[in-house]
Amino acid sequence: MTREARRAPEARVRWFGLWDSYFVICYLVTTGLVFTSAVPQTARLIAIGALTLIVPWYAGIGRPLMLRHESDRRNGFFVGGLFALFGLATAVDLTSAFALFAIVPMLMMSLAVRPAVVAAVLGNLLPVTMLWLQGGATAPLMLFVLLASLLGIALSVLLGLWIKRVVRQNREHAELIEELRRNREQVARLSHQAGISAERERLAREIHDTLAQSLTSIISLVQAADAEVEGAPAVARKHLALVGRMATESLAEARAFVADRTPASLQESSLAQALRRQADGLAAQTGLLARFAVEGDERPLPMAVNVVLLRAAQEAGTNVRKHADARAVDLVLRYGEGQVGLRVTDDGKGFDATEAERGAAEAGPDGGGSGDEGSGFGLRGMAARVAEIGGVLSVVSRRGAGTAVEVKVPLDGAAERPSEPSAPRPETAGRLTEAADDGR
Helix, strand or coil, X not given: CCHHHHHHXXXXXXXXXXXXXXXXXXXXXXXXXXXXXXXXXXXXXXXXXXXXXXXXXXXXXXXXXHHHCCCCHHHHXXXXXXXXXXXXXXXXXXXXXXXXXXXXXXXXHHCCHHHHHHHHHHHHHHHHXXXXXXXXXXXXXXXXXXXXXHHHHHHHHHHHHHHHHHHHHHHHHHHHHHHHHHHHHHHHHHHHHHHHHHHHHHHHHHHHHXXXXXXXXXXXXXXXXXXXXXXXXXXXXXXXXXXXXXXXXXXXXXXXHHCCCCCHHHHCCCHHHHHHHHHHHHHHHHCCEEEEEEECCCCCCCHHHHHHHHHHHHHHHHHHHHHHCCCEEEEEEEEECCEEEEEEEECCCCCCHHHHHHHHHHHXXXXXXXXXXXXXXXXXXXXXXXXXXXXXXXXXXXXXCCEEEEEEEECCCCCCXXXXXXXXXXXXXXXXXXXXXXXX
């Protein structure tokens, strides 16, 4: 149970603990006054006995009703018994009227406002009524008792209203505490669910960008090796060597992924070197003409930016291999003023961006799709990664005119602004000659 959940009942019990102490003091003072009064001893014993019976009557019946803050027939039963015992004590010894200091608050806490005020007025009129019925009282004494009763009525009403207000405020406070507890539990539950969903999304992106892509490449290479094993064993061995290298890299990625560490390809090399290896691997796996270039002055980047750009290059390369039917692909890493960017272009068949967006929407959060380059989990996962570090992902494509995927990430909160790139330093890998410009 939370601290807020415990505070509501504890507040009520603590408040009633103070009231219990007040009740005991009133009982002791009243019985002490009765014990020293001038009435006969038998009358004193009867009055003290009646006042003493009020204690278990309150503890066994009245107190639970007051803590419950509800009203039913038992409240009337309790008030009737309370009046009977108080009336008996007052009838035999008028000094017992001092018990009204405890009786009136109990009436106010046991009944609704109007019945409680009526009962308090009747309780204050009881001593003067008993004195009048007994007779023999002088006029000054009757006047004094009557004035005392009227003053008691006024004080009882004010005290009763104050008690009702305190009880109501305590009840509202307890209800607010309970509501706060429920709201906090709901927020904690929703936060837990959101955390689970975010972690699932992160795991899905990591698996898609690392293990799933590597396994796809391994399957393709094994199939290629199987096709060449008899006619061109040297080519088959080359494919198998690539399979071994990719399996080793995938194992390192998996271990780093499980340990939640930096990707293995970035642990001992720069982003540019990792991207160059990515281009070399793409060329070796597919036979594409893969070129890598760096524009601007290369400088260290935050690891989060390095990871996102590397994953974007991996995803773009996978899309080129699986969907583009391209002859050449260019990877350009651009260091600009206040930003860094990565652009991956191919001269493949391209796709319709409108249809791709529709296919991505139909795919839903699980990433199923039509299989186009622009649909499925890949580009949406890439966009989510880029957005997490404040970057922007853009995809430009036309059917028959290839595709360009560009990621721009601002650095140090600087606004994105165009910068003149320095002369590119192309790094070319592959078996084909340089393709013609794709027209984008």
